[in-house]
Amino acid sequence: MPGSRKRLSPEEEGEEAGQARALAPLPAGSPRLGAAFFSQPCVHLARALLGKVLVRRLPGGSILRGRVVETEAYLGGPDMASHSRGGRRTPRNAAMFMAPGTLYVYQIYGLYFCVNISSQGEGAAVLLRSLEPLQGLEAMREQRLLLSRRRKGPSAPLKAWQLCNGPSKLCQALALDKTLDQEDLSCHPDLWLEEGQEEEEEGKEEQTVVCAKRIGISGEWAHKPLRFYLRGNKYVSVTDREAERATGPRLPDELRA
Numbered sequence: 001m002p003g004s005r006k007r008l009s010p011e012e013e014g015e016e017a018g019q020a021r022a023l024a025p026l027p028a029g030s031p032r033l034g035a036a037f038f039s040q041p042c043v044h045l046a047r048a049l050l051g052k053v054l055v056r057r058l059p060g061g062s063i064l065r066g067r068v069v070e071t072e073a074y075l076g077g078p079d080m081a082s083h084s085r086g087g088r089r090t091p092r093n094a095a096m097f098m099a100p101g102t103l104y105v106y107q108i109y110g111l112y113f114c115v116n117i118s119s120q121g122e123g124a125a126v127l128l129r130s131l132e133p134l135q136g137l138e139a140m141r142e143q144r145l146l147l148s149r150r151r152k153g154p155s156a157p158l159k160a161w162q163l164c165n166g167p168s169k170l171c172q173a174l175a176l177d178k179t180l181d182q183e184d185l186s187c188h189p190d191l192w193l194e195e196g197q198e199e200e201e202e203g204k205e206e207q208t209v210v211c212a213k214r215i216g217i218s219g220e221w222a223h224k225p226l227r228f229y230l231r232g233n234k235y236v237s238v239t240d241r242e243a244e245r246a247t248g249p250r251l252p253d254e255l256r257a
Contacts, residue, residue: 031194031195032186032192032193032194033052033186033192033193033194033195034186035099035100035101035184035186035187037101037186037193038100038101038117038118038119038185038186039099039100039101039119039120040100040119040120041119041120041121041124042073042074042075042076042119042120042121042124042125042126043073043075043226044119045073045100045117045119045120045126046071046072046073046119046126046226046228047071047209047228049068049071049117049126049128049193050068050069050070050071050207050209050228050229050230051067051068051069051196051207051230052067052068052193052194052195052196053065053066053067053068053134053193053194053195053196053197054066054067054068054128054131054174054191054192054193055191055192055193055194056174056175056176056190056191057189057190057191058139058175058190062136062139063135063136064133064135064136064139064140064173064174065133065134065135065136066131066132066133066134066140066164066170066173066174067131067132067134067196067235068128068130068131069130069131069132069229069230069233069235069236070128070129070130070227070228070229070230070233070235070236070237071126071127071128071129071227071228071229072126072127072129072214072215072226072227072228073119073124073126073127073226073227073228074096074116074124074125074126074127074226075121075124075226076096076121076122076123076124076125077122077123079124079221079224080219080220080221081214081217081218081219081221081222082096082123082124082125083096083106083123084096084097084122084123084124084125087122087123088123089123092106093106093123094182095116095118095125095181095182096116096118096123096124096125097118097122097123098118098182099118099184100117100118100119100120101117101118101184101185101186102117102118102182102183102184102185103115103116103117103118103180103181103182103183103184103185103188103191104116104117104118104125104181104182105171105176105177105178105180105181106178106181107178108168111147112168112171112172113168113171113172113176113177113178114127114167114168114171115127115128115167115170115171115176115180116128117185127167128167128170129166129167129170129215129227129229129236129237130164130165130166130167130170130229130235130236130237131163131164131170131173131174131235132164132233132235133160133163133164133173133235137160137163140163140164140173140174141157141158141163141173143172143173143174143175144158144163144169144172144173145157145158146172147172160235161234161235164235165235165236165237166237167237174191176191207230207231207232207233208230208231208232209228209229209230209231210228210229210230210231210239210240210243210244211225211226211227211228211243211246212225212227212228212229212240212243213225213226213227213240213243214226214227215227215237215238225243227240231244
């Protein structure tokens with residue numbers, strides 16, 4: 001069995017070591033997005049993740065793939081909706097302060113999980129909200145039904161658009177849980193990101209990105225346009241018609257980090 005791949009905090013690994021790892025090249029021909037991709041400001045990363053493909057290898061060897069179609073940015077200290085607001089560090093949110101590309105996985109309601117990816121910026125991370133299933137749909141259905149059977153008994157098969165249209169749903173479908181917290185997405189053997197097919201095809205028209213309010217947020221940061229999704233994609237968890245009618249997906253100056 002390989003040793004642990006959990007990252008140390010920036011203080012422990014040192015600034016030079018962190019920079020060296022972030023710039024380390026990938027093997028020739030590798031489809032995996034490396035550490036350099038994640039090393040960008042939080043809002044930029046949240047938008048850049050759209051269209052990328054999250055790949056999960058299950059213990060039995062099955063491969064699951066889903067295109068990222070919705071994200072939310074959490075900016076760290078000044079963001080009062082962030083787990084790291086005010087620079088608060090706890091054992092639970094430690095991954096948010098680690099090098100870009102570190103997975104931050106937390107549990108909600110004692111039952112479900114949400115997965116985030118750390119970015120540049122102290123305590124900043126991007127929540128993965130929705131995926132468009134591409135490969136392994138039957139395995140995703142089985143993963144989703146496991147929890148449902150334990151709680152409520154047999155359920156009707158889920159349609160494709162229902163499999164990953166929410167942060168805890170995608171974690172269930174891809175078997176993402178707390179064991180992945182603080183893992184390095186750039187080099188994990190069973191979970192990684194790849195470029196999407198659209199980005200590999202030259203000349204293909206880029207999909208419109210919608211900037212909308214985050215979901216389930218209250219207080220002064222409730223109306224910040226920090227949720228990003230691909231317009232017209234049916235796998236998005238919640239659409240925002242007002243945001244879609246706005247002229248262009250531009251952010252306020254203070255959020256253009």
